[in-house]
Amino acid sequence: xxxxxxxxxxxxxxEGNPLTVKCTYSVSGNPYLFWxxxxxxxxxxxxLKYITGDNLVKGSYGFEAEFNKxxxxxxxxxxxxxxxxxxxxxxxxxxxxxxxxxxxFGGGTRLMVKP
Amino acid sequence: xxxVAQSPRYKIIEKRQSVAFWCNPISGHATLYWxxxxxxxxxxxxxxxQNNGVVDxxxxxxxxxxxxxxxxxxxxxxxQPAKLEDSAVxxxxxxxxxxxxxxxxxxxxxxxxx
Numbered sequence: 001x002x003x004x005x006x007x008x009x010x011x012x013x014x015e016g017n018p019l020t021v022k023c024t025y026s027v028s029g030n031p032y033l034f035w036x037x038x039x040x041x042x043x044x045x046x047x048l049k050y051i052t053g054d055n056l057v058k059g060s061y062g063f064e065a066e067f068n069k070x071x072x073x074x075x076x077x078x079x080x081x082x083x084x085x086x087x088x089x090x091x092x093x094x095x096x097x098x099x100x101x102x103x104x105f106g107g108g109t110r111l112m113v114k115p
Numbered sequence: 116x117x118x119v120a121q122s123p124r125y126k127i128i129e130k131r132q133s134v135a136f137w138c139n140p141i142s143g144h145a146t147l148y149w150x151x152x153x154x155x156x157x158x159x160x161x162x163x164x165q166n167n168g169v170v171d172x173x174x175x176x177x178x179x180x181x182x183x184x185x186x187x188x189x190x191x192x193x194x195q196p197a198k199l200e201d202s203a204v205x206x207x208x209x210x211x212x213x214x215x216x217x218x219x220x221x222x223x224x225x226x227x228x229x
Contacts, residue, residue, distance in 0.1 A: 004157075006157075032214055032215060034217055034218075036220075041222075041225075042222060042223075043119075043206060043220035043221050043222045043223050044158070044206070044208075044220040045220070046217040046218075046219070049215075049217055051215045090157055090158070094214055096214055101146055101163070101165070101170065101210065101212075101214055102160065102163060102170075102171055103148065103160070103208075103210075103218055104160070105150075105157040105158045105159075106157050107156055107157040108155075108156070108157045
C-alpha cells in the first residue's frame, strides 16, 4: 500500500527566510509525487510535481521541491517566504505500478509565515 | 478551461437524515475522485471512478455512503443516514487519464451534521 508522511503539523518561519516543508513517502514501485496548497474554505491547488528527470522541480509561486530516492523524501522549499504563503500544504503520491491511478495524501502541514 | 464544479458549497443536516453532493469534472477527464477531509486532516479517498466504472472504493463506508457516475461525466455522492462523524469537507477531483497528470480539485462541500 502507498502512503505519505508529513512529520510536522506546523512550520513557523519569518518572512524573508527560507522555508522547508517535509514529506516522506512509501510505495512498492517508483513514485509520482505532488504538492498541493489549501487556503481557507478553498479546494486544493496544485503547486508542482515530480514525474521523472531532474530531482529538483520548480513550481508555482516560487516553490520548488527536491526528490530524494534514497531517503524517500520530497521536501517542499522556498528561498524567501512571504506572509501570503501561510496556508495548509499537502504532499501526495502515486505508485507508477498502481494501474488504478490512486492518489494518496499526507496529513498536511500548516505553514505560518510571520511578518 | 472550466474547473471542477461542486454543489452545494455548504450543507447542514440533522443526524439520520440523508444528503447528496454533486460534482461535474473538467471536460475530458476520465478519472473522478471523491475525498473526505475532516478538519485538521489530509484528504482521504472515498471512491475513485474511471469513466463510469469504480476503480477503488475500499474506504467507502458502504452501509451509508453510495456514489455513482452515470455516463462517465458528473457524479453524485450520497450519505444515508448521516452520522455526526460524517461532518467534513467533501472534495471532488478529476484527472486526465494518465498517472503523470495532476488532479484538479473543486472547492468542496462543507457538511455539518448536528
